[in-house]
Amino acid sequence: MARRRRLPRSFYRRDPLEVAPELIGALVEHDGRRARVVEVEAYRGTDDPASHAYRGPTPRTAVMFGPPGHLYVYLSYGMHWCANVVCGVDGVAGAVLLRAAAPEHGIEVMRRARPVARRDRDLASGPAKLCQAMGIDRRHDGADLVAADRGVTVTTDGWTPPVAPATSPRIGISAAADRPWRWYLPGDPNVSARPR
DNA sequence: CCGCCGATCTTT
DNA sequence: AAGATCGGCGGG
Numbered sequence: 001m002a003r004r005r006r007l008p009r010s011f012y013r014r015d016p017l018e019v020a021p022e023l024i025g026a027l028v029e030h031d032g033r034r035a036r037v038v039e040v041e042a043y044r045g046t047d048d049p050a051s052h053a054y055r056g057p058t059p060r061t062a063v064m065f066g067p068p069g070h071l072y073v074y075l076s077y078g079m080h081w082c083a084n085v086v087c088g089v090d091g092v093a094g095a096v097l098l099r100a101a102a103p104e105h106g107i108e109v110m111r112r113a114r115p116v117a118r119r120d121r122d123l124a125s126g127p128a129k130l131c132q133a134m135g136i137d138r139r140h141d142g143a144d145l146v147a148a149d150r151g152v153t154v155t156t157d158g159w160t161p162p163v164a165p166a167t168s169p170r171i172g173i174s175a176a177a178d179r180p181w182r183w184y185l186p187g188d189p190n191v192s193a194r195p196r
Numbered sequence: 197c198c199g200c201c202g203a204t205c206t207t208t
Numbered sequence: 209a210a211g212a213t214c215g216g217c218g219g220g
Contacts, residue, residue: 041212077213078205097212116215128213172212
């Protein structure tokens, strides 16, 4: 496989709906760990009732309104960290939630970070599992993925999925539940459990 | 495999 | 009071 290169700022400076499907197959890297993205969701700002940014900027969502190529990390249900890639132009809220990934490197470290995982596909098959396996938490909110200033980055090695990513409604939301803004690799065992 | 439910805390 | 989730439990 080709040598890995970091995705440039220009990659992120586009609408999340455009960036999201292109993140399928990219690699998230942190602290000796590496995983290939197999599921994402796009969130926009003031026109997206499901977005944390829907009601305008707050201390929590400040990063979503900032420059693209940074990480927006939030606490879900009071106990799980989830990570988004901030997209779009500076000042306009937009992000892509990293929902699931296939572990590629540093799997022993991931297993120590997630002792409950019985199989490799339990390591990062969900947004909070992905963060736990990769060691991403509140310290990484606002991290610059292009500069890799806190060790987290996103790269590509030229790999393209054998099949086109499929779409579906976003998981776990009640507002704007009809928008097909989730992308995933059909048949990949690391994709999170299907919604009801 | 599937469905139910509690955990835990920030934001509204 | 709800929420961009997860894992343990019980049943099929």
